[in-house]
Each structure stands twice: as C-alpha cells, then as structure tokens.
Amino acid sequence: MEDKRYEYVTANILLAVNESVDSEKVIVPDGNVVAIGAIVAGNPEARILNLSILQNNQEIVRPADVRFSEKTNGGTFKDSLRPVDFQGGRTFEAKIVATATSATEVVAIQVLFMIEKPQLY
Numbered sequence: 001m002e003d004k005r006y007e008y009v010t011a012n013i014l015l016a017v018n019e020s021v022d023s024e025k026v027i028v029p030d031g032n033v034v035a036i037g038a039i040v041a042g043n044p045e046a047r048i049l050n051l052s053i054l055q056n057n058q059e060i061v062r063p064a065d066v067r068f069s070e071k072t073n074g075g076t077f078k079d080s081l082r083p084v085d086f087q088g089g090r091t092f093e094a095k096i097v098a099t100a101t102s103a104t105e106v107v108a109i110q111v112l113f114m115i116e117k118p119q120l121y
Contacts, residue, residue, distance in 0.1 A: 004117075006034075007031065009026055010026070011026040012111075014109075017102060017104065021096070026091070028113055031087075031115040031118060034083065036061065036111060037071050037081040038070055039112075041108040041109075047098045049067075050096065051063065051109070051111065052097070053094055061086075066096065
C-alpha cells in the first residue's frame with residue numbers, strides 16, 4: 001500500500017455588512033483536489049451561504065450551503081471533509097453568495113482545498 005501525500009491551500013472570504021457576494025482567487029498546485037472544507041467565523045443568522053468553486057467563471061463545484069463543507073466528526077481528516085474531484089495546477093475562485101444581506105453581521109469563511117499530490121517513483 002502506497003502512502004498518499006497531501007497539500008493544502010486556503011481562500012479567505014469576507015461577507016461585510018450589507019454584502020451578499022464575495023469571492024477570492026486561489027492558486028491550487030498540481031495534483032488532484034479530493035476534498036474541500038470550510039470554517040465559518042461570525043453569525044450567518046438565518047441566511048444560507050452558498051459556496052461554489054469556479055474556474056474561468058465555470059462552476060467546478062456547484063453552489064451548496066457552506067455548512068455542507070464543514071468538517072464532520074469521525075474517520076480521517078480527509079474523510080471528514082466534502083469530497084470533490086478536479087485537477088489542480090490552476091487558479092480557482094471560491095465564491096460565497098448569501099440568500100440575504102445583513103445590516104449588522106460580518107461573516108468570514110475560510111475554504112480549504114485538499115490536494116492529493118502525484119506519486120513520486
């Protein structure tokens with residue numbers, strides 16, 4: 001059994017007061033992106049915060065509430081994240097779209113990309 005190597009990169013997104021959309025571009029190194037995870041800091045109130053991943057304005061990961069990408073308990077770290085499958089070696093955009101703005105709350109989201117590195121022989 002071969003050991004797999006992983007690398008991580010993150011994107012930090014900030015939804016300011018009265019803002020419903022924000023995104024950040026991130027350069028993902030070569031390898032296969034096998035999982036994403038997200039941490040939400042701040043009070044999202046009763047809003048849905050849809051997270052999507054884009055490349056050249058094309059959806060690679062379709063929008064779904066960020067809570068579906070939060071780390072879960074049990075299993076390995078990789079198993080606790082949201083599974084995805086796309087090639088790295090490119091610039092991607094992590095995008096958050098809220099269903100409503102907030103007049104009082106700022107929400108910060110950090111999105112983690114877990115990259116399985118090519119095996120060296």
